[in-house]
Amino acid sequence: MASHAEVKLPPLHHVVDINVPESMTVPEKFPLNKKGQIDCKTCHDVKNIEETPFDEVDRDADDFFRQGPYQQITDFCYQCHDRESNQRENIHRLLDDKGELKKQQCKFCHVETPDPEEEYVREDFEFRLLPQKLCLGCHLKTPHLNANNHLLEVDDDMLERIKKYERKHQVSIPLNGKLITCISCHAVHEKGVLDMHKAAGKQVQDRDLELGIGYEKHAWNNIVQEDKKSRLKKLAEHSGQEIELSYQRIKYEVLLRLPAKDGTLCLVCHKFDL
Ligand code: HEC
Ligand code: HEC
Ligand code: HEC
Ligand code: HEC
Ligand code: HEC
Ligand code: HEC
Known part of the structure; x- marks a missing residue:
């Protein structure tokens, strides 16, 4: 062989x-x-x-x-x-085997069960907790490297970049005023709950939610990653942190608004020379 x-x-x-x-x-x-x-x-x-x-x-x-x-x-x-x-019992798994909404689970976060088919504006929804607190009942404030130090306000330049990106690519990167929260980066519904043609429904889900995020330890990934490595390296130099080490190994992504493994998500807000 x-x-x-x-x-x-x-x-x-x-x-x-x-x-x-x-x-x-x-x-x-x-x-x-x-x-x-x-x-x-x-x-x-x-x-x-x-x-x-x-x-x-x-x-x-x-x-x-x-x-x-x-x-x-x-x-x-x-x-x-x-x-x-x-x-694992994953509460973000919101569709049953037939693809129907598991309506009782919406109330982990929503006060009333929303109907995604109805006309709505986001302000119609009431949440059990403030958006910046919603996740913390079940997740740590530091679920991963770089989460906690992202929970801050963006400056005007960055805000403008984000808005521009949202318009151009028809995606949603929700901020709470100017504050980044967990849901700025994360989608929280299983893919298919929200209308995928709408900006808010765009998200990455490389594989079944049940299997969750997958990290690649294998050396082959180095080849795949080579291409974005230099870009991430620049960002790392800029920030003085080895971010490539933690991010380049993502193999399968779930519950993210944009892919992070190739840097797309990061580049919405961060700017560095290519
Ligand atoms: C883990 C918490 C959580 C659960 C569980 C949850 N949601 Fe949400 N939902 C949110 C958050 C946070 C937002 C606002 C952010 C966003 O746009 O994704 C939201 C927004 C929405 C929106 C508006 C999206 C838009 O267009 O802006 C709809 C519709 C919705 N949820 C439906 C549902 C339904 C239906 C269920 C149950 C099958 C459900 N949600 C379960 C947290 C949750
Ligand atoms: C443990 C099971 C497993 C082993 C062992 C395995 N594969 Fe795969 N292979 C997969 C899976 C799962 C996929 C589909 C991946 C995906 O979701 O795209 C795949 C996909 C592929 C594809 C199609 C890729 C594409 O995108 O069209 C090729 C070609 C392939 N494998 C070649 C190989 C070769 C050559 C080997 C031996 C060196 C190998 N595989 C060993 C599970 C395996
Ligand atoms: C009621 C509890 C609960 C709430 C509220 C909740 N989660 Fe989760 N979340 C879970 C559980 C349980 C899992 C399954 C995996 C685990 O045990 O970590 C999970 C998994 C995840 C995963 C994927 C991990 C993986 O590898 O599959 C992400 C990302 C995530 N949650 C983000 C969020 C965000 C962002 C919010 C806030 C909007 C949130 N969660 C609110 C319970 C919750
Ligand atoms: C023929 C048996 C076989 C099949 C089928 C198979 N795997 Fe594996 N898988 C293995 C073995 C053996 C390992 C290595 C031992 C371990 O890590 O538990 C492994 C390891 C893994 C790992 C850990 C890899 C790492 O880098 O540590 C993941 C994730 C994984 N498999 C996912 C999958 C997924 C997803 C599928 C279906 C698309 C699949 N496997 C199908 C045998 C299999
Ligand atoms: C700047 C963007 C960003 C912010 C802000 C952020 N995350 Fe993440 N998160 C990621 C990325 C990227 C991953 C890894 C890839 C994936 O989710 O598929 C991740 C992974 C996770 C995981 C899975 C970890 C694992 O290894 O299984 C959980 C749980 C999670 N985030 C929860 C949160 C919570 C809760 C918050 C708010 C306190 C938060 N995240 C804030 C980008 C972010
Ligand atoms: C929603 C906007 C946004 C997204 C998306 C985002 N960042 Fe950030 N990031 C910020 C802000 C704001 C800061 C703090 C100000 C600064 O350093 O520019 C920051 C800071 C950082 C820092 C420095 C942290 C420290 O402690 O000094 C690193 C490293 C970083 N981001 C990496 C990433 C990576 C990797 C991704 C993609 C997974 C990402 N960021 C996605 C907005 C974002």
């Missing part, structure tokens, strides 16, 4: 050539390689996939995913990963 070092894999691909931990049971029909590791053919029943340029691989073939087709990609993941332990 060809050495995988030469294989060009799609960006953000699943890890390969990795041992199966004891806690995981790989189904018998998913062959492991000689070292007992997962390999291309463990997951893909495609002949010579490792020698085929990846844009020539037919992703729609039934057995592209071994034992497929699968209705949902997560059904494939759960062939190996444990469904139970990957399921």
